[in-house]
Amino acid sequence: MKKMFITIALLVCMTGLLSGCGGSGAKKTGQTLTVFNYGEYMDPDVISQFTEETGIEIKYEEALTPEEMYTKYKAGAIDYDLLCTSDYMLKKLMEEGELQEIDVNALENKGNIGDKYWDFAAQFDEGNKYTVPYFWGTVGILYDTSRVKEPVDSWDVLFNGKYAGDIIMPNSVRDAFYVALKYLGYSLNTKDEKEIREAYKLLLKQKPDVQAYLVDEARDEVVAGNALMAVVYSGEAYLGHQYNENLAYVIPKEGSNVWLDCFAVTKKCKDPEAAQAFLDFLCRRDIAQKNFEYIYYSTPNQAVIDILTEEERSDEALVPKDSSTENCEVCTLTDEKTLDLLNELWKSIKASD
Amino acid sequence: MNNRRNTRVLLSGPYLLWAVGFTVIPLFVIIRYALTDETGAFTLNNLFAIADPINLKATVFSLEIALMSTMICVLLAYPLVLAFRRLNLSKNRFMLFILILPMWMNFILRILAWQMILSNNGILNFILGKIGIGPLHIANTGLSIMIGVVYDYLPYMVLPIFNAVAEIDEDVIEAARDLGGNSLTVFRKVIFPLSLPGLMSGIIMVFIPSMTEFVIADILGGGKLQLVGNIIEQEFTRSSNWNLGAGLSVALMLFMMVSMAFTMKTDHGYGSDGKAGAVW
Incomplete structure (x- = not known):
């Protein structure tokens, strides 16, 4: 329903745009950019504003998961100029030579993005040659403080059996294994089969205690009180807290996954200048703020963080502290052999009793 | 011409x-x-993969769910159909309308509603709590998947059986009564045999879709229980191993064809007169 509403809103925006073109005398350059993004991951106003200011038209396409995006991109039916996807998928595209180098230093608003986030991006994009950070966040535990009396600061609560039947784990091979690997003190990008198998055993042992493996509904189950805790993305945690103020979010001390979604220019883009203009536009403070207020994930835009209210800035789900992301890692695993092993082990976890 | x-x-x-x-x-x-692997070379491994322990387990579980659900649907359908007949529904289709009405709503919405009913803090446990029972942990179990399947597919069982039973001439039933048959005998010797073509259609329309179901298992099984449909879906969407996903689908299709051929054969004796509501 929300999708539908957004589609309609987009259509309305676009018709408004067209009629606006004739009347308000916006620049008409005949340039177009095809942008590929996750669903509900950009304020539709931002797109129309860009066209209004530059005269460059945007064709906007959406996908749900990085894998879906990759399949659609590789199918080649549409020539995407710009795409926004996640760390490991960006790395994969880079390795396959699908991305075009950009000059981030030429971005007028480069300084708005905090140095910390350029460093994050450098973990998969060495020298910041291909990508511009867009949104980021952490993976952590959302729990109900009215019923979990002890302070939660470790992944241990998911594995010690104390909350059997009240735990929700992520229904995704990567996220589930990250939790187990980090709890065991390993890197989540490990290629060591022994470490992976150890994590597998842990997850297998944990399964009877797990109430459900969910992604999108995980937050709602904790909000509704059906479960005591869930592993969620930080953005979900912020919204969960809005619905039920007893909920708290913690990034466990063993460390976790920080994910970073960036925009990049594909090799198919014929108008790098226009693409550069779009990237610059996204980094502008007012635009980044609009998107932030639309999405409510953590923004890498320091200029926006600086003007947040005190309450927003102190919320770990919105602005994680440097100390809590200290042990966190960006996922950069693209090794096919390791991924096949993970998929196979995950399948057997899901199949066990 | x-x-x-x-x-x-x-x-x-x-x-x-x-x-x-x-x-x-x-x-x-x-x-x-x-029939091919990733490089495009011919192979039968994808078909045989159904015998892999994980896949086989999911297939057997799917079979259990599908068989049980079909059976429950049959047991629920007959009393309903007999009541419908007594209500003379050929003239008054209101009750039938009520049965079909939920089908006008998207089935995922209906399954999400069941999730809210069955969850730990859900409507069912709330009501049970009021009368001092429970809470029952039905959510994310095979039982909850079965409830969803039965709820979703019951109309597909009721409608063909109803069509068959509604066609039975009242005179035939009265004749059976006049000859001394009690209600049970009338049902056993007259109504049930004449409803068989409808029953066969119903079984096919419930059994086959529930065998390949994956959305209900995902929502009501909480991702903890895997039907073979879930495995196929994941091969396509997550592991991007289309060859294996397709291989499992084809293996499943072959299995269905064999079981359908069996049903069709049984069907033949009753359905050949072309009467009643058999779909095939």
Whole structure:
């Protein structure tokens, strides 16, 4: 329903745009950019504003998961100029030579993005040659403080059996294994089969205690009180807290996954200048703020963080502290052999009793 | 003469286009994927993968769910159909309308509603709590998947059986009574045999879709229980191993074809008169 509403809103925006073109005398350059993004991951106003200011038209396409995006991109039916996807998928595209180098230093608003986030991006994009950070966040535990009396600061609560039947784990091979690997003190990008198998055993042992493996509904189950805790993305945690103020979010001390979604220019883009203009536009403070207020994930835009209210800035789900992301890692695993092993082990976890 | 034939060809055109474009061609695409590996070389491994312990376990579980659900649907359908007949529904279709009404709503919405009813803090446990029972942990179990399947597919069982039973002439039943048959005998010797074509259609329409179900298992099983449909879905969407996904689908299709051939054979004796509501 929300999708539908957004589609309609987009259509309305676009018709408004067209009629606006004739009347308000916006620049008409005949340039177009095809942008590929996750669903509900950009304020539709931002797109129309860009066209209004530059005269460059945007064709906007959406996908749900990085894998879906990759399949659609590789199918080649549409020539995407710009795409926004996640760390490991960006790395994969880079390795396959699908991305075009950009000059981030030429971005007028480069300084708005905090140095910390350029460093994050450098973990998969060495020298910041291909990508511009867009949104980021952490993976952590959302729990109900009215019923979990002890302070939660470790992944241990998911594995010690104390909350059997009240735990929700992520229904995704990567996220589930990250939790187990980090709890065991390993890197989540490990290629060591022994470490992976150890994590597998842990997850297998944990399964009877797990109430459900969910992604999108995980937050709602904790909000509704059906479960005591869930592993969620930080953005979900912020919204969960809005619905039920007893909920708290913690990034466990063993460390976790920080994910970073960036925009990049594909090799198919014929108008790098226009693409550069779009990237610059996204980094502008007012635009980044609009998107932030639309999405409510953590923004890498320091200029926006600086003007947040005190309450927003102190919320770990919105602005994680440097100390809590200290042990966190960006996922950069693209090794096919390791991924096949993970998929196979995950399948057997899901199949066990 | 020729003209009439042309018209006939013309009229069947859209269906032909439909059948070729949306059934035959996709089927060949799937079979092609099923019989090749990633490099495009011929292999039968994808078909045999159904015997892999994980896949086999999911298939057996699917079979259990599908068989149980079909059985429950049959047990629920007959009393309902007999009541419908007594209510003389051929004239008054209101009750039937109520049965069909939920089908006008998207089935995922209906399953999400069941999730809210069955969850730990859900409506069912709330009501049970009021009368001092529970809480029951039904959510994310095989039982909750079965409830969803039965709820979703019951109309597909009731409608064909109702069609068959509604066609039975009242005189036939009265004759049976006059000859001394009690209600049970009348049902056993008259109504049930005459409803068999409908029952067969119902079984096929419930058993086959529930065997390949994956959305209900995902929502009501909490991702903890895997039907073979879930495994196939994941091969396509997550592991991007289309060959294996297609191979499992084809293996499942072959299994269905065998079981359908069996049902059709049983069907033959009763359905050959072309009467009643058999779908095939």
